[in-house]
Amino acid sequence: MTLTLDAVAIRFRAAPPLFPPLSMHVAPGEIGTVMGSSGIGKSTLLDAVGGHLDHGFVCSGRIVLNGRDLAGLPPEQRRIGLMFQDAVLFPHLSVADNLAFGLAARIKGRSQRRDMVLRALERAGLGGTADRDPATLSGGQRARAALMRTLLSEPLALLLDEPFSKLDAGLRAEMRAFTFAHIRDSGIPALMVTHDATDAQGAAGPVVHLG
Numbered sequence: 001m002t003l004t005l006d007a008v009a010i011r012f013r014a015a016p017p018l019f020p021p022l023s024m025h026v027a028p029g030e031i032g033t034v035m036g037s038s039g040i041g042k043s044t045l046l047d048a049v050g051g052h053l054d055h056g057f058v059c060s061g062r063i064v065l066n067g068r069d070l071a072g073l074p075p076e077q078r079r080i081g082l083m084f085q086d087a088v089l090f091p092h093l094s095v096a097d098n099l100a101f102g103l104a105a106r107i108k109g110r111s112q113r114r115d116m117v118l119r120a121l122e123r124a125g126l127g128g129t130a131d132r133d134p135a136t137l138s139g140g141q142r143a144r145a146a147l148m149r150t151l152l153s154e155p156l157a158l159l160l161d162e163p164f165s166k167l168d169a170g171l172r173a174e175m176r177a178f179t180f181a182h183i184r185d186s187g188i189p190a191l192m193v194t195h196d197a198t199d200a201q202g203a204a205g206p207v208v209h210l211g
């Protein structure tokens with residue numbers, strides 16, 4: 001699975017483009033990093049890839065996932081996972097039901113879903129937390145559970161917008177290593193927006209600076 005941005009540029013209505021045309025190739029399991037000053041359009045670029053551009057924005061160039069040009073496709077047909085600063089688990093569901101959420105459409109058997117969720121929790125170092133209320137987990141545990149929920153939905157690519165910026169320094173290093181290792185293992189391409197040069201170094205993939 002690969003993600004290719006080919007001369008992608010975004011403008012708002014008749015305004016000039018937010019940044020010069022951007023090209024980047026992200027290989028399977030690789031993490032491409034987008035850096036640049038505040039307001040340059042980094043989050044808007046992720047919106048364009050995910051299919052969530054606000055009304056009035058126009059995207060030119062090509063965004064190609066696994067050989068398929070994404071132009072005009074709605075988000076649900078793109079199957080792109082998202083990871084944001086705030087790892088939000090549904091508060092009214094147990095940890096296991098949170099992870100099972102994205103599986104329900106694809107895996108019909110309840111016990112099969114449960115097995116997949118328990119295995120994912122083990123992999124994330126969260127064995128034994130399945131039936132707990134998410135509010136009883138630590139911030140780091142919640143962040144790991146949220147990432148596993150996203151990966152279990154088998155996205156074709158992953159978008160990360162400042163994924164570690166709200167975590168304290170120790171947790172940030174741990175979560176960075178955890179996230180990047182799981183992306184590499186999953187073999188999906190990821191695109192990460194960050195202000196933090198250490199994130200970019202850890203990602204060890206292609207890096208672009210907008211503007």
Ligand SMILES: Nc1ncnc2c1ncn2[C@@H]1O[C@H](COP(=O)(O)OP(=O)(O)OP(=O)(O)O)[C@@H](O)[C@H]1O
Pocket residue numbers: 012018036037038039040041042043044045054056
């Ligand atoms: N719905 C909108 N309508 C008009 N302009 C918008 C809209 N959303 C964002 N913008 C503008 O588009 C530009 C890019 O915003 P964006 O959030 O993508 O920047 P960013 O590089 O991610 O910034 P930051 O690093 O501060 O998060 C900004 O100038 C912003 O004001």
